[in-house]
Amino acid sequence: MEQYIGTTERWLLTPVVLMFLALIIYFLLRKIGWKVRAATGFALISPWLIGFIIFTAFPLIYSLYLSFTNYSLFGTPKWIGLKNYIYIFTSDYEFWPSVRLTLLYAVFTVPIGVIGSLLIAMLLNNRIKGIGVFRTIYYLPAVMPDVAVALIWRWLFNSQSGLINYALSPFLKLFHIGKIDWFGDPKYVLWAFIIMSVWGIFGTNTVVFLAGLQGVPRSLYEVADLDGASPWIKFWNITIPQISPVILLQVVMGIISALQIFTVAMFVRPTTGAGIFMNQLIYNRGFTQLHMGQASAIAWVLFLIILAFTLLVFKSTPAWVHYEGEIKR
Amino acid sequence: MKKRISILISTIMILSILVSGCSSSSNKQNTSSKNTTNTNKKVTIKLSTWAGADESKQLQSIIDKLNANSKDYVIEQNSNPADYDTRITTQLSAGDGGPDLFWVSAQRATQLAAQGALLDITDYLSKSSNKAANVSDYYENALAPFKYQNKIYGLPWAENPVVLYINKDMFDKAKIPYPDGTWNWDKFLSVAQQLTVDANGKHPGEAGFDKNNIKQWGFTLNGWPPVQMFVWQNNGEVITPDFKSSPIDTPEAKKAFEFYSELINSPAVPSQQTIKDQGFDTMFKNQEVAMFMGGAADSLETQVKFNCGVYEVPSGPTGKKVTFGDLYGMAINAKTKNPDAVFKAFIDLTNAIQEWKVVPPLKSEVNVDALKKLHSDRSTETLDTIVKSMSYAEGFRYFVNYPDWDNIFWNQLMDPIINNKANPDTLIPKVKPQLDNVLKQYSSK
Numbered sequence: 001m002e003q004y005i006g007t008t009e010r011w012l013l014t015p016v017v018l019m020f021l022a023l024i025i026y027f028l029l030r031k032i033g034w035k036v037r038a039a040t041g042f043a044l045i046s047p048w049l050i051g052f053i054i055f056t057a058f059p060l061i062y063s064l065y066l067s068f069t070n071y072s073l074f075g076t077p078k079w080i081g082l083k084n085y086i087y088i089f090t091s092d093y094e095f096w097p098s099v100r101l102t103l104l105y106a107v108f109t110v111p112i113g114v115i116g117s118l119l120i121a122m123l124l125n126n127r128i129k130g131i132g133v134f135r136t137i138y139y140l141p142a143v144m145p146d147v148a149v150a151l152i153w154r155w156l157f158n159s160q161s162g163l164i165n166y167a168l169s170p171f172l173k174l175f176h177i178g179k180i181d182w183f184g185d186p187k188y189v190l191w192a193f194i195i196m197s198v199w200g201i202f203g204t205n206t207v208v209f210l211a212g213l214q215g216v217p218r219s220l221y222e223v224a225d226l227d228g229a230s231p232w233i234k235f236w237n238i239t240i241p242q243i244s245p246v247i248l249l250q251v252v253m254g255i256i257s258a259l260q261i262f263t264v265a266m267f268v269r270p271t272t273g274a275g276i277f278m279n280q281l282i283y284n285r286g287f288t289q290l291h292m293g294q295a296s297a298i299a300w301v302l303f304l305i306i307l308a309f310t311l312l313v314f315k316s317t318p319a320w321v322h323y324e325g326e327i328k329r
Numbered sequence: 330m331k332k333r334i335s336i337l338i339s340t341i342m343i344l345s346i347l348v349s350g351c352s353s354s355s356n357k358q359n360t361s362s363k364n365t366t367n368t369n370k371k372v373t374i375k376l377s378t379w380a381g382a383d384e385s386k387q388l389q390s391i392i393d394k395l396n397a398n399s400k401d402y403v404i405e406q407n408s409n410p411a412d413y414d415t416r417i418t419t420q421l422s423a424g425d426g427g428p429d430l431f432w433v434s435a436q437r438a439t440q441l442a443a444q445g446a447l448l449d450i451t452d453y454l455s456k457s458s459n460k461a462a463n464v465s466d467y468y469e470n471a472l473a474p475f476k477y478q479n480k481i482y483g484l485p486w487a488e489n490p491v492v493l494y495i496n497k498d499m500f501d502k503a504k505i506p507y508p509d510g511t512w513n514w515d516k517f518l519s520v521a522q523q524l525t526v527d528a529n530g531k532h533p534g535e536a537g538f539d540k541n542n543i544k545q546w547g548f549t550l551n552g553w554p555p556v557q558m559f560v561w562q563n564n565g566e567v568i569t570p571d572f573k574s575s576p577i578d579t580p581e582a583k584k585a586f587e588f589y590s591e592l593i594n595s596p597a598v599p600s601q602q603t604i605k606d607q608g609f610d611t612m613f614k615n616q617e618v619a620m621f622m623g624g625a626a627d628s629l630e631t632q633v634k635f636n637c638g639v640y641e642v643p644s645g646p647t648g649k650k651v652t653f654g655d656l657y658g659m660a661i662n663a664k665t666k667n668p669d670a671v672f673k674a675f676i677d678l679t680n681a682i683q684e685w686k687v688v689p690p691l692k693s694e695v696n697v698d699a700l701k702k703l704h705s706d707r708s709t710e711t712l713d714t715i716v717k718s719m720s721y722a723e724g725f726r727y728f729v730n731y732p733d734w735d736n737i738f739w740n741q742l743m744d745p746i747i748n749n750k751a752n753p754d755t756l757i758p759k760v761k762p763q764l765d766n767v768l769k770q771y772s773s774k
Contacts, residue, residue: 073418074421074441074444074446075444075445093737094736094740159602159606160602160606160607161606179602181600181602181605183605184601184605184748185748186748186749271749272739272744273744273745273749287414287415287419288414288736289730289736290418290732291733
């Protein structure tokens, strides 16, 4: 019992302290002549702001600093300039294979994810009986824990008794290939992960697309029907442009999550022959080999890669993303 | 209205100050009582271990006895095997938190001692009269990973030498005599082949043997047992005693890597795919594999339905006997607030665990009579094998950057040999410079 008192105390104390802080901020802002509305607003978001600074902004900036240091988790970080970056770019035997594997994974899985979930969303957008049940079923993957899913995939990929090799066996026999060792043979590791990524089509992505589809005005389709447009024309000229902002969102989020693949890979633990994903490399470097500086440097390279891809996608938006009320130049 | 709100706010403020004042003063009281060990209040000591559910229950009964007998401490167990190493490392590195006492693998012990995260217990040990504090009674190999620059930062509570478990029923059926302590690599491989049977009852090498339809294998390996054991058996080394180089390209070491690769690719050993699908030790327990190299602490012979014997691992081509012994130990957090009380708990608990686990790393305890008293469930023959194995067990040569070395050794050399049928002779010249480089960085520090 005694051990819970401390926790309960802190649990009760935290909101009180936060409220106190919010009040101080309010009075301070009022003192320096802010309007009531602005001061109230800032005071009210201050708990979140403080949390953001302590738990996100500070570690972020600190990791940038650490990437220029030699740091083993113990003792004080030692400034070594660009040495970590030079090391990972020139003599790190694990870095480039992991960049390659991670990028290849993203290149394949992002289009599969976006196109796949759009197709599923279109199916779920039909007005048929019991569509609510279907929508619920297709959302289920989103509430399944990643590790449980990874375990199921491991069974499916089992080379002797797994369903995937069983389903593929006619093709494998045709090409005289033995049973595929998905996680043991470096040739197949990437493909196994790409197949597993299909799972990500369902769940949240589909729901977001479904919401987008529901937002397309019916009048547009009715007009097209009057003109005798084919379903393909309607899809290509009405649906796609109308939901293009949603596609943009999905592509950007897809790139970010694909490049950050971690949980499943850590749980399945395939052969390292094909390299390991960048997040795994960061984890190993930091917590097993105790090179936090190198780990931070790799993390920042990963961040820059993600940023570059995201900017690239945003740069391309004028060509294909249509916003409501926007005038084409 | 406005006045009321301001009254309400000030009440809350006063309350919050009161609450925070109270809690901090009560905290202070706690810590002050912890610091004075002579008061009749016992010091609470946090212990972290990787013990699983059953193991932690057994450990708790040991701890309960110690707590009842001690005037100084109360040990609180916190056991969780999930991601143990990472958890312990972050706990030790972050602030004042973390356990006072924790289980630590030999590899982490070396690493953490060098980082200054472990309490130097050299002087405590020399003053203690506890049996477990007698440093000269420990096997030298067993104590080495817990030493750093001639200071002691922890103690091993068990060593787990690799022994050969065999399915005697399969030996009897094939009319093959049990191992007699004279087996070398060639004899071992030939027995493994004789114990390998396909669906038609044929053995490897016989006409009509179907390697795609094997029903029983002679042996199994998947990176375990470690290749180092075979290198040592052939008078080779993977890291020199002075930690300056990795002589994996010597003829002795090369021959061991070749033998390992020969075993991996032999029809007498299931494919890595099969091992992964059906389970490594599970295949031995399910009578699909005739011989299995496991830790002495695994006590497989007490868990299986068939007649299972425990023997020494085969010796090298020149007859040299070496086995690999994994080490488990315990250490004290350098930041602990009550080193005196924690050491008392540490040494009592180490002693108790040494009596509980196989094999105590103490020379005086490793004889059949002493072991028989503590582990009556294991036969005299088994204990005799364990005692013999302990006499020549060796551990890995851990050093601060060992994980870097191991990462290269495993990913660049062993993983391709095991999973991708790579030829060790072509890999060794490529991997050796990388391994040497890690050692060079270490010794230049």
